[in-house]
Amino acid sequence: MKAFLRFTAALCISLLPALALAQAYPQRPIRIIVPFPPGGTSDILGRVLGERLSDAWGQPVIVENRGGGGGSIGMDAVRKAAPDGYTLALANQFIVTTSVLNKSVSFDVDRDFQGVALVATTPLVLVANPAVKAANLRELTDLLRGNPKKFAYASCSLGSPLHFAGEEYKFLAKVSMLHSPYRGCAPAVMDVIAGQVQLGVVTLGSALPHVKSGKLKAIATTGAQRASAAPDVPTFRESGVPGLESYELDSWYGILAPAGTPAEVLNALTPEVMKIMAQPDVQAKLSAAGFDRLIGDGKQLVKLINDDFSNFRRIAEVAHIKLE
Numbered sequence: 001m002k003a004f005l006r007f008t009a010a011l012c013i014s015l016l017p018a019l020a021l022a023q024a025y026p027q028r029p030i031r032i033i034v035p036f037p038p039g040g041t042s043d044i045l046g047r048v049l050g051e052r053l054s055d056a057w058g059q060p061v062i063v064e065n066r067g068g069g070g071g072s073i074g075m076d077a078v079r080k081a082a083p084d085g086y087t088l089a090l091a092n093q094f095i096v097t098t099s100v101l102n103k104s105v106s107f108d109v110d111r112d113f114q115g116v117a118l119v120a121t122t123p124l125v126l127v128a129n130p131a132v133k134a135a136n137l138r139e140l141t142d143l144l145r146g147n148p149k150k151f152a153y154a155s156c157s158l159g160s161p162l163h164f165a166g167e168e169y170k171f172l173a174k175v176s177m178l179h180s181p182y183r184g185c186a187p188a189v190m191d192v193i194a195g196q197v198q199l200g201v202v203t204l205g206s207a208l209p210h211v212k213s214g215k216l217k218a219i220a221t222t223g224a225q226r227a228s229a230a231p232d233v234p235t236f237r238e239s240g241v242p243g244l245e246s247y248e249l250d251s252w253y254g255i256l257a258p259a260g261t262p263a264e265v266l267n268a269l270t271p272e273v274m275k276i277m278a279q280p281d282v283q284a285k286l287s288a289a290g291f292d293r294l295i296g297d298g299k300q301l302v303k304l305i306n307d308d309f310s311n312f313r314r315i316a317e318v319a320h321i322k323l324e
Contacts, residue, residue, distance in 0.1 A: 025268050029060040031087045032255075035074025035094070037067040037184060041203050044289055045120055045253050046090040052276040070098040070159055072105050079112040083258040085265035088116065092253045093161040096308045100316050101159045101323050109305060115298030116255035116266060117273040120291045123223035123250050124165050125204045125233065126153075127216045129195050137220045137239035140199075144175035152178035153199035154188035156206075159323050164312060165222050165249045166201040167319040169236065172243035192216060203251065204230060205290025222249045229290045252294060254301040270297050 030053065034046045043065060050061035066074035071094035081087035099105055107113075126137070132151075134140035144151055155162040158181035170177055180197050182188035185206035192200040193215045200207070200216075204227055210216040211230070218233040226235055236247040255273055257266065276282060277295045287293075296304075315321065 025085055025265050026057055026059045028086065029062055030057075030085070031062045031064055032090055033074045033078050033087065034063060034065050034090050035067065035071035036065065038065045039186065040184065041122060041205050041251075041289070041291070042090055042092055042253060044205070045286070045291075048282060048285060049090070049119065049255075049273065049276060052279070052282065053272065056272060056276065069105075070094050070102070070157065072098055072102070072107065075113075076106045078256065078258055079107045081258050083260035083262075085257060085261055085269060087258065088269075089113070089256045090119075090253060091256050093251055093308055093312075094157075096305060096312055097159050097161055097164060100309065100312045101321065109309075112259050113256040114259055114261055114266065115301035115305075116257050117270050117277070117298060118252060118254045118294060118296035118301040118304065119273065119277045120286060121223075121250045121252045121294035122291045123204050123221040123227045123235075124162055124201055125207050125211075125221045125227075125230070126166075126169070126219040126236075127189075127192055127200045127202060127207050127211065128219055129192055129198050130214070130217055131195060132198050132217065134219070135217075136234070137236060137244075138241055140219055141173050141175055141239070141241050144173075144177060148176035149178060151176075151199060152180045152197045153201055154180045154182055154192055154197045155201050156182055156185040156188050156203065159321070161249065161251050162201045162203070164315050164319075164321060167321050168247070168249065168315050169201075169244070171315075171319040172247060173241050174243070189216070203290065208290050222247070223292070224248045224250075227290070228292055229287055250292075250294075252301075252304055254304070256301075266298065 032046050032050050034042045036042050046063040050063045054061040078089040134143050153166050185202045188200050189206050191197050211218045220236045221227050221233050236244045
């Protein structure tokens with residue numbers, strides 16, 4: 001009997017850390033690393049989510065921007081963090097495109113991270129300077145075909161989903177455009193407005209205020225359906241251009257944790273994040289910034305990542321995308 005009691009006591013003691021973790025998480029500040037500079041769409045999402053998590057749990061949530069390397073610097077910091085739920089990443093498709101194009105990145109998405117939640121999506125948009133003589137994608141396609149290598153398009157970063165979106169359009173529609181990569185959507189948008197480059201593939205949120213003011217023309221969005229924030233802008237699919245009938249390349253955003261994060265933490269974190277993102281006022285704020293609603297759990301996020309790996313490898317191969 002004494003041996004049994006000693007065994008029972010030892011078992012209870014061994015379970016105390018897990019029980020405490022499950023009951024008390026979080027006990028201290030949480031850090032959300034955004035692997036991009038301040039002011040972008042990921043930063044907006046991170047700060048909205050961080051504020052609401054802090055309100056819900058009574059713990060500070062620190063949003064830390066670690067830009068550089070196509071998101072690899074910030075993701076490497078999360079990879080190296082303790083898997084305890086106190087360091088998270090707000091990632092997007094850059095982690096896929098960076099991995100597809102750069103075999104020397106320090107992280108492996110499957111090996112180093114666990115999905116927490118899928119929090120939003122935003123369509124990309126092809127915009128034009130108002131001087132470009134095309135009112136829609138069919139007219140623009142004809143213009144590009146008739147003027148090979150005379151037009152260029154800006155993207156928000158080399159090797160980004162926006163770069164992939166532009167190159168896939170070129171390949172499928174059989175048009176010629178030079179690629180002009182920028183360090184961020186804000187400078188890319190400003191140069192399209194100024195006429196330094198005629199076209200741009202940028203996030204909808206970065207372009208929408210300038211479309212509304214008439215400084216930019218929105219040619220087409222990249223989603224399967226029209227964006228809720230820009231219902232008057234047709235999709236690539238609607239253009240009638242042969243080859244674009246199935247064109248779709250939205251940009252998603254999700255929360256990732258280091259591999260090995262306990263299930264107890266994920267079971268607390270995932271539903272709380274999903275509940276916050278579904279709140280009507282959060283959705284209204286994000287919609288005004290150009291986001292569409294797309295909320296899911298960690299498994300749905302991981303599936304989306306795996307699907308994107310297949311899709312982006314295909315695009316990189318057929319469109320000959322390389323880190324120039």
